[in-house]
Amino acid sequence: MKDPANPTSRTPEDDRLRRRIGPTIRDVARMANVSIGTVSKALNNNGSLKAETRERVIAVANALGFRPNSLAQSLHRRHSFTVGLISNDSFGRFTMPIAEGLEACLADRQIAVFMCNATDDPERERQHVEQLLGKRVDGMVITARRADRRPGLDGALRGLPVIYVFSQSDDPEAVCLLPDDEGGARMAVEHLIGLGRQRIAHITGPERFEAVRLRRDGYRQALTAAGLAEGEGYYLSGDWSEKWGYDAAARLFAHGREPPDALFCGNDQIARGAADALRERGIAVPEDVAIVGFDNWNVMTEASRPPLTSVDLNLRALGREAGRRLIAMIDGTPMRGVSRLPCTLVIRESCGAKTDTLTGTEDYA
Structure with a gap:
């Protein structure tokens, strides 16, 4: 309890509060033997001060471990x-x-x-x-x-x-x-076409997502530009999951139909599931079928067998x-x-090309 006769007296609680809050700008001013205004100018690097005064104030502030009140500064600076x-x-x-x-x-x-x-x-x-x-x-x-x-x-x-x-x-x-989902998809499919693949299927996620629709459009644009047709049943929309990738690939490589020679997948999980399905059927990746994913999620791309080529969202x-x-x-x-x-295309073993990175050149829309 404070002494009523001495308003400036300090109680144990005052000392505990002071230790918790830390040194104040008043402490810095007293130790440096300058005014509070001088401390503010020195620490904010403004105003007209002698270099030796500024250096002394900064040295004292550092020695005391003084940290300016950022909220008070923000109110003063409006930022x-x-x-x-x-x-x-x-x-x-x-x-x-x-x-x-x-x-x-x-x-x-x-x-x-x-x-x-x-x-x-x-x-x-x-x-x-x-x-x-x-x-x-x-x-x-x-x-x-x-x-x-x-x-x-x-x-x-x-x-x-x-x-x-x-x-x-x-x-x-x-x-x-x-x-640019559409541009990234177009770049991936153009890359597969450049490697000589002509029967390219697209396994992707639910069409209610805008990214799925944009990647589908990029896939089809690349096929059209190259004069290639989209094979019957080559576009398959389902879940964002390895299981869906596995099931969709199994459907594409069922007996009695011409199989694709490349798979462009809407994400890396789908691509990894598709790769598992092909491996179980003795279909070699990338020798028989090239695979490209989307998202470049290292957890998936580097654990896939072989490592997965994928579009990076940057x-x-x-x-x-x-x-x-x-x-x-x-x-x-x-x-x-x-x-x-x-986007960029990070090239790994699954597409049959040398490891590299292709950069999209589209301007901001």
Whole structure:
């Protein structure tokens, strides 16, 4: 309890609180024998100070372990140097590479990322939005485990810069960054055609996903451009699973029909299942049938026998580009619309070509 006769007296509780909070700017000023304003100028590298004064203040702050109050600084500067990242990809398969690219870009501006997982729960997502707004983030990135359209958050974000990455808003004014699924599929099938394959089947996931429809369109565009016909029953849509890949390949190589000499698969899980089905039937990959997957998920591509050629979504590049655009939006540059960034083809043994990487050359749409 404080002594009423001495308002400046300190209690044990005061000392415990001080230890928990750490040294303050007043402590730095007292130890350096300067004013609080001088400490602020020295640590923020502004104002007119002698070099020796600035160096002395910084040395004292470092010796005390002083950390500036970032919230107070953000109120003063009108920027918090933080952004929020909200995802429903609880497994992290797609979000983590995007987050890595985003952080790598924002680190150059000393901007930190707060990451939140909404797990397909609108109420939880709303709570995350409110918490991030309470932290006065400078912008928001919304991502997901699939690139389909979703209700926009723009209204709830009260004019804050927001960008959707590997996700789309139903607001036509929103800024969205997506991989070029159609271009990636076209590149994969063109590669198979260039290797001399002419009977190319496509095993893919559920058509309710936009990515499935776009990859199907790219597959057919490449066949048409090369003057090749899509064989009867060569397009098979099912689940995103190894089991579906196995079952679909078994159907394609049933007796009494002309089998394909190449399989373009809608994801790497399907491709791995298809490879298992061929191996059980004594069909050699890539000698008899070449296989190309999609997503370039190392867990699948490197464990497949043989290692799987696959289209890479370039998720880290998407994250870096999202960072660049978000910085521009925070600085006041207006943006809108959907942009699709090119994919690359990572070539491994399953297609019969030498290991390499082909880069898509499409411009942003």
